[in-house]
Amino acid sequence: xxxxxxxxxxxxxxxxxxxxxxxxxxxxxxxxxxxxxxxxxxxxxxxxxxxxxxxxxxxxxxxxxxxxxxxxxxxxxxxxxxxxxxxxxxxxxxxxxxxxxxxxxxxxxxxxxxxxxxxxxxxxxxxxxxxxxxxxxxxxxxxxxxxxxxxxxxxxxxxxxxxxxxxxxxxxxx
Amino acid sequence: xxxxxxxxxxxxxxxxxxxxxxxxxxxxxxxxxxxxxxxxxxxxxxxxxxxxxxxxxxxxxxxxxxxxxxxxxxxxxxxxxxxxxxxxxxxxxxxxxxxxxxxxxxxxxxxxxxxxxxxxxxx
Numbered sequence: 231x232x233x234x235x236x237x238x239x240x241x242x243x244x245x246x247x248x249x250x251x252x253x254x255x256x257x258x259x260x261x262x263x264x265x266x267x268x269x270x271x272x273x274x275x276x277x278x279x280x281x282x283x284x285x286x287x288x289x290x291x292x293x294x295x296x297x298x299x300x301x302x303x304x305x306x307x308x309x310x311x312x313x314x315x316x317x318x319x320x321x322x323x324x325x326x327x328x329x330x331x332x333x334x335x336x337x338x339x340x341x342x343x344x345x346x347x348x349x350x351x352x353x354x355x356x357x358x359x360x361x362x363x364x365x366x367x368x369x370x371x372x373x374x375x376x377x378x379x380x381x382x383x384x385x386x387x388x389x390x391x392x393x394x395x396x397x398x399x400x401x402x403x404x
Numbered sequence: 405x406x407x408x409x410x411x412x413x414x415x416x417x418x419x420x421x422x423x424x425x426x427x428x429x430x431x432x433x434x435x436x437x438x439x440x441x442x443x444x445x446x447x448x449x450x451x452x453x454x455x456x457x458x459x460x461x462x463x464x465x466x467x468x469x470x471x472x473x474x475x476x477x478x479x480x481x482x483x484x485x486x487x488x489x490x491x492x493x494x495x496x497x498x499x500x501x502x503x504x505x506x507x508x509x510x511x512x513x514x515x516x517x518x519x520x521x522x523x524x525x526x527x
Contacts, residue, residue: 234459238445242438250433264434271441272448338427357421358428389420 233278241278242271245288248359249295255354256299257306258343266302270295292359293369296351303347341391349384352377 233241249270254263273294274287281287342350355366363381367374518525 235442235446239438239442242441246433246437246441247430250437251428251430254431255428260434264437267433267437268441268444272444275445275448334423335427338424342428353424354428357424358430360425385421385424388424392420 233275238275238278241274241287245291246271248288249291251358252292252295252354253299253302255339255342255358256296256347256351257303259306262302262306263299266298267295270298273298289369292355296355296369300347300351337395338388338392341388341395344391345384345387349380349387352380353384353388356381 246267250263250267253266253270254260257263257266270291274281274291277290278287281290342353345353351370352363352366355361355369356363361369363377364374366372366381367377370377
């Protein structure tokens with residue numbers, strides 16, 4: 231635990247956006263995300279001596295934040311996880327608010343929160359953290375094929391739902 | 405016929421993924437997050453760890469200061485102990501000398517009384 235308060239505070243300030251955003255996008259809940267992010271930094275405090283460099287710390291934080299957020303999501307069951315089958319029926323889609331009344335980004339975030347957990351996690355790591363599938367596989371301890379499959383299906387489901395709820399993604403027939 | 409459709413589809417995918425990337429930019433945590441996290445960190449740190457968290461130079465300095473204070477304490481305690489012993493010895497010497505003077509005086513007084521009574525010892 232040989233890290234001074236000033237130095238540890240600097241680490242928090244450097245990485246808090248990344249850690250909090252991962253926690254928020256996976257859990258989908260603001261206060262849970264803060265709790266998860268704080269827990270991740272407490273864990274970092276206990277382990278920081280074993281981490282050799284800033285890159286190592288960043289990788290460690292990303293990995294632990296992802297796993298802790300998944301744990302929190304499973305533990306608290308904040309949202310019923312949608313099954314992929316539900317997404318096949320466009321009539322079951324909720325919240326068809328006109329796109330003009332809600333920002334595109336906020337709507338995409340809302341769609342993301344409704345994705346099944348394994349797909350949501352890989353989509354977050356791919357598009358928020360801009361990680362490659364093999365990096366995601368390493369971080370999650372899964373095969374690259376599994377990650378690519380989740381990514382593919384996650385994107386497909388997002389597109390399908392977006393096509394219904396966000397009309398600019400639907401091509402008008404010629 | 406299919407080619408333009410596929411190209412359009414690819415374009416849509418790219419556009420969608422770009423929007424997704426934009427939507428998923430990192431967001432700021434709630435205000436005061438760093439302070440609250442530091443408060444939690446400090447609440448779990450025991451005193452020993454706080455000492456260990458000091459910079460090496462400060463730890464060395466603090467260790468030296470503590471050692472010097474201990475040595476000074478032992479030195480001054482020893483000095484005080486020796487002074488007290490000397491004072492007690494001097495007091496005892498003064499009391500012994502006073503007692504001896506009193507005894508001498510009493511013996512002299514007795515001898516004088518015996519002399520006056522005509523008692524003689526020895527030659």
